[in-house]
Amino acid sequence: MDLQIALLLGQDGLTNGAIYALLALALVLVFAVTRVIFIPQGEFVAYGALTLASLQAGRLPGTVWLLLALGAVIAVVDGSLAIRARQFKRLPWIVLLSCGVPLLLVGALLAVSAATLPLPVQVLLALMLVVPLGPMIYRLAYQPVAEASVLVLLIVSVAVHVTLIGIGLLFFGAEGSRTPPFTDVSLEIGDALLQGQTILVVVASVVLIVALYFFFERTIYGKALRATAMNRTGARLMGISGSLAGLLSFTLAASIGAFSGILISPITTIYYDSGFVIGLKGFVGAIIGGLASYPVAAAGAVLVGLLESYSSFWASAFKEVIVFTLIIPVLLWRSLKARHVEEE
Amino acid sequence: MRVLDDDGDDGQTVVLQVRGLSVSYGKVDALHGIALRVHRGEIVTVIGPNGAGKTTLLCALIGLLPVRGDIVYLGERQDAGRSVEKLVRQGMTLVPEKRELFAEMSVEDNLLLGAFDRYRVGHRDQLETIDQVYDIFPRLMERRQQMAGTLSGGERQMLAMGRALMAKPRLLLLDEPSLGLAPLVIREIFRTISQLKKLGVAILLVEQNARAALQIADYGYVLETGELSLEGRSRELLTDQRVVESYLGLGGRH
Numbered sequence: 243m244d245l246q247i248a249l250l251l252g253q254d255g256l257t258n259g260a261i262y263a264l265l266a267l268a269l270v271l272v273f274a275v276t277r278v279i280f281i282p283q284g285e286f287v288a289y290g291a292l293t294l295a296s297l298q299a300g301r302l303p304g305t306v307w308l309l310l311a312l313g314a315v316i317a318v319v320d321g322s323l324a325i326r327a328r329q330f331k332r333l334p335w336i337v338l339l340s341c342g343v344p345l346l347l348v349g350a351l352l353a354v355s356a357a358t359l360p361l362p363v364q365v366l367l368a369l370m371l372v373v374p375l376g377p378m379i380y381r382l383a384y385q386p387v388a389e390a391s392v393l394v395l396l397i398v399s400v401a402v403h404v405t406l407i408g409i410g411l412l413f414f415g416a417e418g419s420r421t422p423p424f425t426d427v428s429l430e431i432g433d434a435l436l437q438g439q440t441i442l443v444v445v446a447s448v449v450l451i452v453a454l455y456f457f458f459e460r461t462i463y464g465k466a467l468r469a470t471a472m473n474r475t476g477a478r479l480m481g482i483s484g485s486l487a488g489l490l491s492f493t494l495a496a497s498i499g500a501f502s503g504i505l506i507s508p509i510t511t512i513y514y515d516s517g518f519v520i521g522l523k524g525f526v527g528a529i530i531g532g533l534a535s536y537p538v539a540a541a542g543a544v545l546v547g548l549l550e551s552y553s554s555f556w557a558s559a560f561k562e563v564i565v566f567t568l569i570i571p572v573l574l575w576r577s578l579k580a581r582h583v584e585e586e
Numbered sequence: 587m588r589v590l591d592d593d594g595d596d597g598q599t600v601v602l603q604v605r606g607l608s609v610s611y612g613k614v615d616a617l618h619g620i621a622l623r624v625h626r627g628e629i630v631t632v633i634g635p636n637g638a639g640k641t642t643l644l645c646a647l648i649g650l651l652p653v654r655g656d657i658v659y660l661g662e663r664q665d666a667g668r669s670v671e672k673l674v675r676q677g678m679t680l681v682p683e684k685r686e687l688f689a690e691m692s693v694e695d696n697l698l699l700g701a702f703d704r705y706r707v708g709h710r711d712q713l714e715t716i717d718q719v720y721d722i723f724p725r726l727m728e729r730r731q732q733m734a735g736t737l738s739g740g741e742r743q744m745l746a747m748g749r750a751l752m753a754k755p756r757l758l759l760l761d762e763p764s765l766g767l768a769p770l771v772i773r774e775i776f777r778t779i780s781q782l783k784k785l786g787v788a789i790l791l792v793e794q795n796a797r798a799a800l801q802i803a804d805y806g807y808v809l810e811t812g813e814l815s816l817e818g819r820s821r822e823l824l825t826d827q828r829v830v831e832s833y834l835g836l837g838g839r840h
Contacts, residue, residue, distance in 0.1 A: 327667045462698060462705050462712075469688045469699050476686030479648070480753070481674035481703030 243555065249434040251551045257440045257509065258523075259547020260447035261287075261502045265524025266531065266543040267454060268495040273533045274471035275491040276484075277392050278384055281399040284521020285406040286372060286499025288514055291507035292410070293500075294368040295419035300357035304413025305371045309344045312378040316340040319382070340378075347371065361424065369500055376496020377489045384492075385485050403518070410514035418511035421504075443505045450501065451540065454494075467491060523550070523565060530572050532580075542572075599626045600658075601757050601788040602647070607655035609639075609646045616642045617812045620655070624757065624788045629779065631791040631799040631820065633833060634809035640792040641683055643809070644759045647790070648680040649673050660756065674703050677756035683765060685746040689735030693726055696734050696745055700752025712752065719748040722778060740771035747778070757788045764795045776802050796833035800824045808833075 243251075265283055272280040289305060296303035317340040324332045347370060356364060383402050387394055427438035458464040470477040470487040478484065502520075503512065510516070527543025546565055553564040600623055607620040617639045624630045634640055646653045649670040657664040660676060688696050697719060701712040720727035723744045729737060734745060743763055750758060760779065764772040772795065780802040783789060793799035800806050800820040808816035808829065816828060823829050 329667075462702060465691070465695055465699055466702050468691065472688045472690055473686050475650075475682070476688060477699075478650075478670050479674070479680050479682065479686060480699050480749070481671050481706070482699070483669075483671045 246434065247555070251555055252548065253434070253436065253440055255548035255551030256544065257443045257547070258506075258550060259544035260444045261506050261520065262524045262527050262543035262547050263540040264447050264450060264498050264502050264543075265521055266527035266539040267451065267536055268498040269521075269525055269528040270531060270533055270536055270539045271467070272491050272495045273528075275467055276380075276384065276388070276395075276488045278395045279392070279399055279533075280495060281396075281403040281518075281521070282379070282406050283495060283499050283524065284517030284519070285403060285410065286376065286496050286517065287503035287506070287520050288410055288414075288512055288517030289372045289375070289406075290368060290500030290503030291421070291512040291516075292414040292419055292503075292514065293371050294364060294504050294507060295421050295512075296414070297356040297364050297368055298421055299419075300355060302351060303368075303371060304409075305375070306344075306348050306351065308409060308413070309371060309374060309378075310341075310348065312375065312382065313340040313344040316378060316381055344374070365504055368504060369497065372500040372503075373493065373496045376492040376494075376499075380488050380492035381485075385488060388484050388488060407515050407518070410517075414514045416514070418513040418516070419507070420511045421507040423508040439508050443509070446501075446505055450498070463490065519562070523547075526565065526569050526572075529569055529576075532576060600624070601626050601660060602790070603656075603658040604647070605656040605658075607643075607646065607653055607657065609642055609651055609653050615812055617646065620809075620814055622807055622814070622817075624790050626756075626788050627783055627786045628805065629783050629789045629791055629803045631793055631803035631806045632809050633793055633796040633799055633806060633829075635832075636794065637811075638809045639812045640794075640809055641761055644680055644682075644761050644790070644792055648678060648759060671703075674753065675707070677754065678759065679750040679753045679755035679757070680759040681743075681746045681750045681761060681763065683761040685742050687734040687742060687745055687749070689733065691734055692731050693734055693737070693745055694730040696749050697726070697730075697752050700749035704753060715752050715754065719751050722751070722781070723748050739767050740775070743767060743771075743775055744778075747775075751782070755787055757790065758782065760789060760791045762793060763791070764793060764798060772798060796829070797824075800829075 265287070269280055269283055272278050272283075293303040293305045317337050320336045320340065321333055324330070324336060351367070356367060359367070379402060383398050384395065387398060423439045424442055425438035429436040429438075429441070456464075458468055466477065466480075466482045467487055467490060469480070470482055470484070474484065477487070499517075499521075503517070506512070506520075523546050524543055526546050528539045530542025530545070531537075531539025533539075546568065549568065550561060550565045554561045557564065602622075602624040604623070605621050607617060608615060609617040620643065622630065622632070632640055632643060642651065645651045647657065649668050649672070657668075659673070659678065688699065691699075694716070697716050698712055701709075701715055705712060720730075725741055726744055726748050729741060734742070737745060747760070747763070763775050763779065767775065776798050779789065779791065791799055791803060800823055803820040806818065806820040806823045807814050808823070816823070816826070818826065824834070
């Protein structure tokens with residue numbers, strides 16, 4: 243291996259690592275606030291990428307139907323709860339929010355041909371289609387069992403993951419998609435050729451991480467999420483309900499997932515089930531951070547990206563094995579270091 | 587604003603009225619047939635020994651535990667749809683026995699989150715409210731950048747109370763504010779509680795430290811093994827033979 247290859251691999255590893263870092267942050271966030279190990283995180287990556295690809299190909303993405311269906315189910319569930327509690331004034335709001343908004347989005351998509359729109363608008367549309375799925379899935383799958391044990395929540399996660407994979411196959415088909423790069427610019431620094439898309443991914447990830455930092459440190463809603471993670475009872479007594487915190491963290495996780503998918507779709511071909519492995523690598527990063535520390539999780543995820551990239555050069559066949567084996571020494575180190583605290 | 591219930595006897599407004607309240611853990615009755623009443627600007631205390639059900643009473647009132655019986659808060663009968671979040675929005679706030687602070691956040695952030703629900707419904711006056719809380723607890727002002735987890739016991743209690751005050755409560759439920767504190771600090775905390783009364787807050791104070799509680803309260807109840815055994819003006823309870831023997835000791839002053 244000469245320097246040029248090393249730089250190339252490093253660049254590749256950093257790009258993927260940046261994406262894994264974003265996913266790792268989302269996983270830590272969701273776990274800290276709701277105790278859910280969010281296996282379906284990766285599906286949002288695939289959905290984001292494939293929805294954008296469908297829009298660019300001039301097809302109506304299947305995500306639209308999922309959005310409408312989930313909206314309708316939520317309207318029925320919340321509506322009947324409101325009727326039982328005799329809160330009739332809430333009914334129009336429930337219907338408007340869970341059915342009206344998705345319908346409006348679908349109407350807009352049918353009215354204009356998305357393929358001819360400028361790229362930023364397409365990205366925005368894809369995000370608007372995928373991100374609401376996050377809070378909707380929380381409302382239907384997790385909120386009813388929010389007080390259950392971590393294990394029950396994990397089982398729900400597996401179910402949601404398998405369901406979303408199946409639905410993804412139905413909507414997007416078995417073929418993979420790759421979207422055109424956002425930029426064709428490339429930089430030549432010495433011997434190394436730096437791809438514009440690579441820079442874009444890294445810069446966008448860093449910007450998003452900084453934005454998340456400000457959200458958690460400076461805004462009252464961000465602080466409320468941190469407070470819920472620290473002390474659920476204390477937060478409840480301040481009027482920060484578990485469901486509000488859950489909806490908020492799932493919205494963030496879905497945004498991060500979909501955005502990551504959109505960022506990498508020009509670099510790798512994304513299939514309906516590609517999200518899972520990508521999400522798992524973010525999960526390895528999150529585990530390095532003990533599912534608790536944001537900076538360590540992000541750093542761990544970048545390490546995962548680099549390790550993956552260099553091992554694909556030396557031992558391409560064992561690429562995934564090497565990456566996932568990383569988790570064993572990490573767990574060993576963590577379990578030796580940490581005091582054992584019984585949960586529940 | 588909702589029209590408050592009138593008490594009738596003395597024309598004061600009733601903030602909280604409880605009748606026949608029972609709470610059970612499985613088949614065991616933790617509280618049975620509790621009846622009590624708190625007026626606006628009044629300190630009512632519930633004293634009693636360890637395990638009498640004092641904390642259970644407050645957790646039940648704030649909606650953390652399911653109850654049987656009648657709770658009328660601000661003239662509105664609580665139904666099955668009651669929840670902590672709804673009661674917090676209606677101005678009921680609990681300062682729990684364990685304080686439940688956000689340990690890895692600064693004092694100021696803890697206080698800010700006390701106003702979370704008010705912020706959410708559009709009251710953006712949290713910075714003024716924080717100044718008012720700093721006026722009441724100057725110590726919190728000095729410590730405002732410090733992590734809540736590094737505070738002393740007394741400061742933690744002040745922070746828990748200050749955080750509760752950020753919600754501008756109409757009814758403040760205080761669970762054992764003296765627990766684990768030094769006598770001097772207890773005196774300071776109780777002096778503050780009697781000052782809060784002047785702000786028009788109704789206070790339901792649950793205490794094991796019966797003497798200190800009765801000295802600042804207007805009215806008192808004695809809770810024993812899940813039932814109220816005695817009630818009366820706190821001045822009278824302080825000299826009541828049964829209270830003196832069981833809870834105040836034989837004339838010994840702390």
